[in-house]
Amino acid sequence: MTSIFHNLHNKTILITGANSGIGRSTAFEFARSSPEGLKLVLTARRVDRLDEISRQISAEVGEKVRICVRKLDVSKVEEVSALVEGLDEGFNKDVDVLVNNAAFMSGFERAPDIPLDVIESVWATNVIGVINMTQSVLKGMKKRGKGDIIMIGSNAGRYAYVGGSIYCASEAAVRSFTQSLSKELIATRIRVMTVDPGQVLTEFKDIRHRFDKEKADAVYAGCDPLTPDDVAEIIVFAASRRENVVVADTLLYPSHQASSTDIYRKL
Ligand SMILES: NC(=O)c1ccc[n+]([C@@H]2O[C@H](COP(=O)([O-])OP(=O)(O)OC[C@H]3O[C@@H](n4cnc5c(N)ncnc54)[C@H](OP(=O)(O)O)[C@@H]3O)[C@@H](O)[C@H]2O)c1
Numbered sequence: 669m670t671s672i673f674h675n676l677h678n679k680t681i682l683i684t685g686a687n688s689g690i691g692r693s694t695a696f697e698f699a700r701s702s703p704e705g706l707k708l709v710l711t712a713r714r715v716d717r718l719d720e721i722s723r724q725i726s727a728e729v730g731e732k733v734r735i736c737v738r739k740l741d742v743s744k745v746e747e748v749s750a751l752v753e754g755l756d757e758g759f760n761k762d763v764d765v766l767v768n769n770a771a772f773m774s775g776f777e778r779a780p781d782i783p784l785d786v787i788e789s790v791w792a793t794n795v796i797g798v799i800n801m802t803q804s805v806l807k808g809m810k811k812r813g814k815g816d817i818i819m820i821g822s823n824a825g826r827y828a829y830v831g832g833s834i835y836c837a838s839e840a841a842v843r844s845f846t847q848s849l850s851k852e853l854i855a856t857r858i859r860v861m862t863v864d865p866g867q868v869l870t871e872f873k874d875i876r877h878r879f880d881k882e883k884a885d886a887v888y889a890g891c892d893p894l895t896p897d898d899v900a901e902i903i904v905f906a907a908s909r910r911e912n913v914v915v916a917d918t919l920l921y922p923s924h925q926a927s928s929t930d931i932y933r934k935l
Contacts, residue, residue, distance in 0.1 A: 705732050802849070843864075
């Protein structure tokens with residue numbers, strides 16, 4: 669029987685933010701789903717963590733999954749531009765699947781008290797970084813007439829909430845960019861797909877709370893959030909459908925959540 673993941677065989681998958689949370693789980697999930705042949709390009713700023721993940725994946729699935737680790741800050745346009753051209757021989761500069769996953773938020777300030785450095789760095793990472801990454805792989809995809817661009821958005825891009833204006837706006841901006849992109853590419857086999865999770869247990873909350881452990885730990889009190897593996901399974905499922913199937917827009921919640929703010933807590 670053919671595996672439901674056979675469409676992934678020998679593809680080159682590029683993941684941003686691959687050293688933590690959803691990005692890390694996605695790297696493992698791709699490798700586990702196509703252990704007989706796959707090329708993984710794992711990127712983030714903390715490259716030591718990527719090296720460790722690369723070693724762990726190789727130990728688990730073997731050498732047929734080839735891994736290229738690259739230090740990348742998606743908010744730096746020159747690093748994004750140099751990335752694809754600088755890939756190792758054999759990765760062919762042909763990225764088949766881009767997972768636009770890197771993003772963050774710091775704090776809960778409301779206008780007019782949102783620090784300028786937060787506004788600028790969130791926009792540079794979550795919005796401009798995603799757009800630049802997409803453009804950097806799209807030229808090759810258009811030449812080949814196919815490829816997958818998977819945006820990891822957030823329910824925050826659909827349901828804005830108090831104290832989240834910059835993060836929610838950044839996710840909504842990517843959502844609009846994605847909608848235009850999928851219309852612009854309608855005559856190709858380039859698939860544009862969005863996966864929008866609700867609560868997921870990752871380091872995101874620690875960064876959001878500026879490493880105030882008590883506050884970060886309280887975020888999921890009485891809740892049973894998604895794990896990063898839950899989200900990774902959906903990402904890999906979407907990427908492994910046959911070419912004519914587009915899992916275009918997925919909203920993923922734990923059972924106690926129905927929007928950014930409709931959350932049932934069992935306390
Ligand atoms: N956790 C949630 O509840 C939740 C809910 C909805 C949506 N999401 C979305 O899920 C995605 C992944 O988040 P996560 O929860 O897995 O968070 P996470 O554990 O904090 O992971 C974030 C990843 O992004 C990387 N990153 C951050 N800034 C970067 C930059 N400037 N350049 C390159 N890489 C950068 C981080 O690595 P380095 O710091 O080493 O670069 C890390 O690998 C994000 O798009 C987030 O908006 C998360």
